[in-house]
Amino acid sequence: QLQLMESGGGSVQAGGSLRLSCAVSGNKGSTYCLAWFRQTPGKEREGVAAIDSNDITSYSDSVKGRFTISRDNSKNIVHLQMDSLKVEDTAMYYCAGDFVDYGLDAAPHDYDYWGQGTQVTVSS
Secondary structure (H helix, E strand, C coil): EEEEEECCCEECCCCEEEEEEEECCCCCCCCCCCEEEECCCCCCCEEEEEECCCCCCCCCCCCCCCCEEEECCCCEEEEECCCCCCHCEEEEEEEECCCCCCCCCHHHHHHEEECCCCEEEECC
């Protein structure tokens, strides 16, 4: 069972940067896949980046080239570096984990473990 806790959200002006972190515990040395999803009111949860157990990364077209997902194995933390932020990146961001390497090919409900979310607000 994975426990996930996000941090690093906040408010920033368009063009700025934020780094989200997802602290992972409970994996007991097992490898896992972790993805970042985001959601705005009235819309479905959207996957934006994922890193699988082999550290292969994937990104949605909407963030490719601007967001970078990475894993710090020594601290069991996955980061999402978000650069060149746009107003449309405003959302609640969630990290999701699973022991299956879903990447971004899976629906949100396929991921078994979720953090509580962290708000990102980008203003013009």
